[in-house]
Amino acid sequence: MTTELAQRSPLRSWQFRRVITAEFISSVGTQMTTLALPWFVLMTTGSPARMGLVFVIQILPVPLLSMPAGLLVARWGARRVTIVGDIAYAVLIAAVPTLYLADMLPFWALLVIVALVGCVASAYLGAQRMLLTEAIGPDEGAVTAGNALFETATSTARLVGPAAAGFLIVQIGALNVLWVDAVSFAASAALLTGLPRRESAPEPLSANKMAEGVRYLFRDRVLRTISLAALGYGTLMPVVLLALPVMAKSRYDANPHVAGWLLAAWGGGTALGTVVVARLARRISPTRFAACGGVGAAVVLWLLPWDQPAATAALTVGASCMFLPAVTAPAVTLMMLRPPEHLRPHVFPVFGAAVFVASPVAYATAGVLFEHLSVSTVLVAVAAGASLCALVLLNLARRPAN
Structure with missing residues (x-):
């Protein structure tokens, strides 16, 4: 049993x-x-x-x-x-x-x-x-x-x-x-x-395999599209994270407690989102799940630029982060399962490297933006970018995956 x-x-x-x-x-x-x-x-x-x-x-x-x-x-x-x-x-x-x-x-x-x-x-x-x-x-x-x-x-x-x-x-x-x-x-x-070993013939170390993995990622419509959207959110959300202490300073009298609540809402929303995704993942296809998550995150992010009490700002931050695992988990799943098995070790690292580069670039760019623009202006731009990513995911979900 x-x-x-x-x-x-x-x-x-x-x-x-x-x-x-x-x-x-x-x-x-x-x-x-x-x-x-x-x-x-x-x-x-x-x-x-x-x-x-x-x-x-x-x-x-x-x-x-x-x-x-x-x-x-x-x-x-x-x-x-x-x-x-x-x-x-x-x-x-x-x-x-x-x-x-x-x-x-x-x-x-x-x-x-x-x-x-x-x-x-x-x-x-x-x-x-x-x-x-x-x-x-x-x-x-x-x-x-x-x-x-x-x-x-x-x-x-x-x-x-x-x-x-x-x-x-x-x-x-x-x-x-x-x-x-x-x-x-x-x-x-x-x-x-203690995990069981997988019996498979070892592959020779060849740069051709790496190049083939890169080509497959860019050639496959589903992987190319969901990678672009996930990379977009991965670039935009660090800007939101950096905006939180700026918001606490400019909107809430430089109250460190508010900054702490906003950061806690970020972590709590993400954790809650992962649990929800785990519960629903087997009922919804990855592309549709990613589209739902992308739309939800984009809609909530439009609420963040406007002045509001600290409590609702924290709820808004938490809600936007709650939708993100619905984008990232399906994206990783498709990266792992959609390519042929012999190409999987060469496809996911391309996506991982791009995300790893995008985050520090986003942090550096956000720091410059907040020096010259108001936090509301930057967050409106983030919401607009997230909406474009959501449209990309919606278009992907509407078309057959093959």
């Missing part, structure tokens, strides 16, 4: 639960390091510029190497790449406190370590999504729901990790928090080691 239930609902299988648990544990550790490592650099060097450089060096390899990393995933398989990535990350993060305590950690060595962490992440991020798909199977609805639950685990980690890091930094120091992160990745590797 248990086997039959697992077959009917892949989300209840032990493989899926292990993948989600491993993702949550490692994500909590990563979010702790996101606070602890910059704090360690700032406290030991006294230089905000060096702290910022650490961020840049760690992020830079991800968009640069995501597409070539797909070759490695195709060659080794998602399970092996994820496990090796967990172990490598644990060793690299543990090297920071180890070398520092041995008085062998000049700043250049720290930069080398964080650059290697970024290199690991370039293959790790795509492999995680493929491993999730392998644990669920080929059903589109189940994979969409699984991706939504994956985002739930990640969003929850973003809430838990920094808060835990702030507490632990006070109690044991930033350096020791890095040990906790290393242990979290070791635990993730242990969980994933």
Whole structure:
């Protein structure tokens, strides 16, 4: 009976639960390091510029190497790449406190370590999504729901990790928090080691496969369209996130509590949206789900530019974020399932690299915009852009997927 239930609902299988648990544990550790490592650099060097450089060096390899990393995933398989990535990350993060305590950690060595962490992440991020798909199977609805639950685990980690890091930094120091992160990745590797191996012939490392994956993404109408829309929302929503403290300052008397409520609404809306998507994913096709999410987000974003009480502003932010997982989860599902199996490791990294580049560009652009334009003007432009993305998704949903 248990086997039959697992077959009917892949989300209840032990493989899926292990993948989600491993993702949550490692994500909590990563979010702790996101606070602890910059704090360690700032406290030991006294230089905000060096702290910022650490961020840049760690992020830079991800968009640069995501597409070539797909070759490695195709060659080794998602399970092996994820496990090796967990172990490598644990060793690299543990090297920071180890070398520092041995008085062998000049700043250049720290930069080398964080650059290697970024290199690991370039293959790790795509492999995680493929491993999730392998644990669920080929059903589109189940994979969409699984991706939504994956985002739930990640969003929850973003809430838990920094808060835990702030507490632990006070109690044991930033350096020791890095040990906790290393242990979290070791635990993730242990969980994933028990997953069944997929028997498949290893592919040769060939740049032709990578180019074929890129061509397939741009040639396939569904993938091309939903990628464009998802990338649009991925570019617009960081502008909204950066607008929240600006709104608190300009509209609500620079009240830090309001800024906190707005940011909490962002996280809460996203988390609620992932749960809703997981519940409904098996009843709605990915393209229609994405269209519903895109339209909902666009409609709500038109409410944000206008002056309103802080409570309704928070509700508006939460509602707009609630619709976003209905766009991102189907987009990832189609990236994972629509291409032929031998091209899947080479298609998703293209999309991932584009999104990874778009977010920091959006943050930088938003900072300049808020220097010269009112927050309402910028948010009207965001709502207009989101409406265009929604129209693209609606047009996709109206036409056959084949």
